[in-house]
Amino acid sequence: MTNPLMHQNERTEWFTHDRFGLFIHWGLYSLGARHEWLKSREFMTTEQYDKYFKRFDPDLYDPELWAEAASNAGMKYFVITTKHHEGFCLWDSKLTDYTAVHSPAGRDLLRPMVDAFRKRNMKTGLYYSLLDWHHPDYTVDVKHPLRYNPEFVQQDGTRQFQRYVDYMFGQTRELLTGYGPVDLMFLDFSIPPEEGFAGKGKNEWQSEKFVNMVRELQPNILLNDRLEVAGDITTPEQYMPKEWVKVGGRPVVWEACHTFSGSWGYYRDEESWKSVDMLIKMLIDSVSKGGNLLLNVGPTGRGEIDERALERLQGIGEWMKRHNRSIYGCTAAPEGVKAPDDCRFTYNPKTNRLYLHMFSWPFKSIHVSGLAGRIEYAQLLNDASEIKMKQGAKASSMAAGALSEGRDADTVTLSIPVKKPNAAVPVIELFLKPGAFA
Known part of the structure; x- marks a missing residue:
């Protein structure tokens, strides 16, 4: 990378x-x-x-x-x-x-x-x-x-x-x-x-x-x-x-x-x-x-x-x-990592964290391609509240479950609150696994 x-x-x-x-x-x-x-x-x-x-x-x-x-x-x-x-x-x-x-x-x-x-x-x-x-x-x-x-x-x-x-x-x-x-x-x-x-x-x-x-x-x-x-x-x-x-x-x-x-x-x-x-x-x-x-x-x-x-x-x-x-210490996301529509990624290579900035607030879920298996933990940055997530798709459930959620084997689905946080631009902090982009 x-x-x-x-x-x-x-x-x-x-x-x-x-x-x-x-x-x-x-x-x-x-x-x-x-x-x-x-x-x-x-x-x-x-x-x-x-x-x-x-x-x-x-x-x-x-x-x-x-x-x-x-x-x-x-x-x-x-x-x-x-x-x-x-x-x-x-x-x-x-x-x-x-x-x-x-x-x-x-x-x-x-x-x-x-x-x-x-x-x-x-x-x-x-x-x-x-x-x-x-x-x-x-x-x-x-x-x-x-x-x-x-x-x-x-x-x-x-x-x-x-x-x-x-x-x-x-x-x-x-x-x-x-x-x-x-x-x-x-x-x-x-x-x-x-x-x-x-x-x-x-x-x-x-x-x-x-x-x-x-x-x-x-x-x-x-x-x-x-x-x-x-x-x-x-x-x-x-x-x-x-x-x-x-x-x-x-x-x-x-x-x-x-x-x-x-x-x-x-x-x-x-x-x-x-x-x-x-x-x-x-x-x-x-x-x-x-x-x-x-x-x-x-x-x-x-x-x-x-x-x-x-x-x-x-x-x-x-x-x-x-x-x-x-913002501080951050730069563009690693090559190949693409933000969802109307979002921006920043990346801190020293702390090994990705930041997903949502310019508009979607309903309940946001799907991020290319990160399955690479994220340890996710939270809203404004209050450090956990964001639950599903990574990838099990083969046995791909026909009915995962695909209906919009996920494939390479996608992470982040479950977000229905109500937008009180922030001009909400940010989800993604703690990456060691070597995620080595």
């Missing part, structure tokens, strides 16, 4: 164990409160956007509360936008005045956040945008706010992109030398050529040199794949993969990043918020395919996590409190 964790290495071990993280998009766009890309979407100049910088004063910011909400939800790591595409920096960068320290906030907002999350034994992830719509030497591309401004585009030949690349390297060095061990860096993103604009990829970012610098500064750090060079983590965004993500035909370490609603930054009037049940199912579905889920919040301009996000974090936490062992 193929080991589903064969692609792991020592550096990614914590990541594929923890499975669930918090993404935080926070910047000047929280004041606009209508999408983190508003500067680009509305073709705003730096002068027009400057009204947010002059008024960024998160007086209610308490990173201890953020970390507590994430930890209670069962999250094990966080990723914060130290600088998004707008170019504004949450830390005290010495390479620019476009920072929280020089705004009305008047202080480094990153350090207390990192400290608060680390206090709860959560791993540290730093997001850094490769794009920068504020830097004077950042050249025009298809995402730039002033891409259709003739005067701005005409001046592009006077910009020295190498100066921006040096700035990007310098800021990354600040982040990786000033905030202790950083476990993960989320770099965002490479731009293909489009609409007659030149793209920006590994040559423009000088990605190989950049990665070498990062590895030299923090040898154990994990990098994503958005520099157009091989990273440790592949990062599908805003969709759920249909199977274990593969690159070149080989399974890779992957993480789906998703929003609660349609925006990453705080969006006051956005209404397409996912339910708690849907978010839990997204987490389960990711782990069942060997992946992680990075779920985003967009704090307000005053520094609070939106009450709609808090409500969902609390709901996820209620489920995780009783079901987290079907």
Whole structure:
């Protein structure tokens, strides 16, 4: 039987164990409160956007509360936008005045956040945008706010992109030398050529040199794949993969990043918020395919996590409190083990347990193929109550009894209560016999 964790290495071990993280998009766009890309979407100049910088004063910011909400939800790591595409920096960068320290906030907002999350034994992830719509030497591309401004585009030949690349390297060095061990860096993103604009990829970012610098500064750090060079983590965004993500035909370490609603930054009037049940199912579905889920919040301009996000974090936490062992340390089921319809399997190879997550609750019985003779015991995970089962079919009774129950020689029938347990997604924990999938 193929080991589903064969692609792991020592550096990614914590990541594929923890499975669930918090993404935080926070910047000047929280004041606009209508999408983190508003500067680009509305073709705003730096002068027009400057009204947010002059008024960024998160007086209610308490990173201890953020970390507590994430930890209670069962999250094990966080990723914060130290600088998004707008170019504004949450830390005290010495390479620019476009920072929280020089705004009305008047202080480094990153350090207390990192400290608060680390206090709860959560791993540290730093997001850094490769794009920068504020830097004077950042050249025009298809995402730039002033891409259709003739005067701005005409001046592009006077910009020295190498100066921006040096700035990007310098800021990354600040982040990786000033905030202790950083476990993960989320770099965002490479731009293909489009609409007659030149793209920006590994040559423009000088990605190989950049990665070498990062590895030299923090040898154990994990990098994503958005520099157009091989990273440790592949990062599908805003969709759920249909199977274990593969690159070149080989399974890779992957993480789906998703929003609660349609925006990453705080969006006051956005209404397409996912339910708690849907978010839990997204987490389960990711782990069942060997992946992680990075779920985003967009704090307000005053520094609070939106009450709609808090409500969902609390709901996820209620489920995780009783079901987290079907997530932590788990991965896809062994090869050949197929979940019943509208169910997902996760598998912990160290404890030798399978977890059957039921997205809909069937009547009295659920039939699982391929596991007869491999299960020692079954229980509902939420309350550890026994689930009785029948394994396989006796030859003498196959005509009348077993087949009428829907079982064959390779099938296990689990007898479940008529009433669904009080859980968003009920889980049956299957204790496997030693060597069941040797």
